[in-house]
Amino acid sequence: MNTTTLAVLVPLLPFLGGIAGLLIGRGAAGLVRPLAVLPAAASAVLAVLVAVRQGGGSAIDAATRLTPTGAAPVDLALHLDGFAVLVAVLVTVVSTCVQLYSTGYLREDPRYSSYAALVSLFTSAMLLVVYSGDLMVLLVGWEVMGICSYFLIGHYWETPEARSASLKAFLVTKLGDVPFLFGLFALAADTGSFRITEVLHAVTHGGLDHPTLIALLLLCGVVGKSAQFPLHTWLPDAMAGPTPVSALIHAATMVAAGVYLVARLLPVFASSAAALVVLAVLAAVTMVGSGLAALAQDDIKRVLAYSTAGQLGYMTGALAVGDRGAAVFHLLSHGAFKALLFLAAGVVIHAAGTNSLAAMSRMPGLRRAVPDAYWTMTVALLALAAIPPFTGFFSKEAVLGAAEHAATGHAHGIPAAAGWLVLVAGLATALLTGAYATRLWLLLGTREATEADEATEAAASAPGGTAHHPATPRVMNVVLWVLALPTFLFGLTAWALPDWFDGHDLAPTLTTSVLGTGVALVGGVLTYGTWRHTKALAARHPLGAVAAGPEGDAGRTEAQAIASRPAAYGAPGGTEDPADPGRLLLGGLHRPAASGFHLDRLYSALAVTPVRAGATLVRFLDTAVVDTYVRAAAALPKLLGAAARRAQTGNIQTYLGALIAAAALLTCAVVLYAAGA
Secondary structure, three states: OOHHHHHHHHHHHHHHHHHHHHHHOOOOHHHHHHHHHHHHHHHHHHHHHHHHHHOOOOOEEEEEEEEOOOOOOEEEEEEEOHHHHHHHHHHHHHHHHHHHHHHHHOOOOOOHHHHHHHHHHHHHHHHHHHHEOEHHHHHHHHHHHHHHHHHHHOOOOOOHHHHHHHHHHHHHHHHHHHHHHHHHHHHHHHHOOOEHHHHHHHHHHOOOOOHHHHHHHHHHHHHHHOOOOOOOOHHHHHHHOOHHHHHHHHHOOOHHHHHHHHHHOHHHHHOOHHHHHHHHHHHHHHHHHHHHHHHHOOEHHHHHHHHHHHHHHHHHHHHHOOOHHHHHHHHHHHHHHHHHHHHHHHHHHHHHOOOEHHHHHOOOOHHHHOHHHHHHHHHHHHHHOOOOOOHHHHHHHHHHHHHHHHHOOOOOOOOHHHHHHHHHHHHHHHHHHHHHHHHHHHHOOOOOOOHHHHHHHHHHHOOOOOOOOOOOOHHHHHHHHHHHHHHHHHHHHHOOOHHHHOOOOOOOOHHHHHHHHHHHHHHHHHHHHHHHHHHHHHHHOOOOOOOOOOOOOHHHHHHHHHHHOHHHOOOOOOOOOOOOHHHHHHHHHHHHHHOHHHHHHHHHHHHHHHHHHHHHHHHHHHHHHHHHHHHHHHHHHHHHHHHHHHHOOOOHHHHHHHHHHHHHHHHHHHHHHHHHO
């Protein structure tokens, strides 16, 4: 079987598994899990085979003409280069881990069959984006991902938070997709093709007639999909969905699609210096703002959500300085450790019965109750903070090195301003990342169980009692350790594979390595010192113990946690725990950072309120003006009919008198008219 055929099967198998799950899942419960796991696993194996055969060499292209559409035909095309095959491996491996994890996490969920089928379709759509060599076919996968995300984020539709979060994610991403579609059409009009290879050839040899306009239109879709400022607000609220969905969206699909698209079309963006500067500004604002917001969140998943936005800012920053090798390298390493972070968080939520870090920090023995999640999350947090030798260090250093290269004027055609923006913001974000990663680790069940706690737990575990921390399904822990391996090993090996990254040397450089690691360590040390200080404050402001949720389905535990804490999902709020080091580190910035700097309130004032006012005006005009004419048009014939009905008396003399009177009036009118003439 040739490489092209194998590549076609990679997105096709999850698609067929998803369709089969939707059609027969409810009627054949025993087939639901095999239909979820086996196609994803087979797709992962095939993706690895495709990557090995491609080998980081020249791209493999294949195409079939779908339909003649005039000057820019649409082709069913494949484009397999080093970036595509590596990202496909990431997508399929993470999807397989998520499907396996979900068999334990949602084992008692009555809607598991539809959930698993949608995850498969979500995976297939992302793989279509990754392998596609035609922008119109890519757009199909791009839009299918948006639809699947709507249903998956709203899986717990019983809670208003999940319903509003799914709708918000759909509308915000569609807001960016509208100009994105116009950008695709403008790009095809300038180059005469939707084929990516032909577009890039035209850009390289002939240039674009409207490079800045096209780049900015395409950037709108990227900003929405990849949760960059100012369209990033949907991502934290999307945490109202199940944790495995969060892992999939944040690690390998949806948000990665925008970064991957810019990497594919980087020459288009590089043809406009203004577009690169705009991309650098958006990346810098996203990095720093997300880091501040993550430091103030009380919900463990919202910390990770803002972390994702910040790490995506690193990727778009690398693209802004013209280094797609560093961007894709960080995309791959981030996918490994962020999937691990979310899935480990799901285990912790399952055991704790809450999403609140403040509550977890007061739970006795939580760390000992979930040792697998605790230690794998520790590994992932070290990678997130870019501490060597974990994978995040190598990939983040590659981004900072690229920014330094551009800032010092060594990157041809890249504005030095873009380099300085990314470099300074990247170092500031490294400081903030070290701070919020340390805070998360410190608050994750730091209270050791006392003898009284152990006695209480033993009584609760006795017959008739409830276990304090429910047992974690074995499959969930196994998945965590599977993902811990690339989190530790990928960075040690990827820099030695330059052929997969356009021949780019990903080996770390001394200056940015020392700076990046140094500021991350400073952030961690400051947070630890502040935490030690806040323990004294906590003694003066006790908040009481929080009991863990009862044993049961992990997904249901999370749904209950979301429903019990709606303030975390969209409304201003955040922890009021005086033991939280984030409060002292941020000071007066804590409350605005906890609410995402009130951007939702701003968007509500600028967009939601005017739209509602316009809808109210239209409703008034429709009911008070248009309907008035409609009702009048109906009332007039009704009145005439009533008058005619009154005239129908059945009396012959009345009819005869009326006839004579009418004849007399008609005669008089004729005479008068004749006399006047």
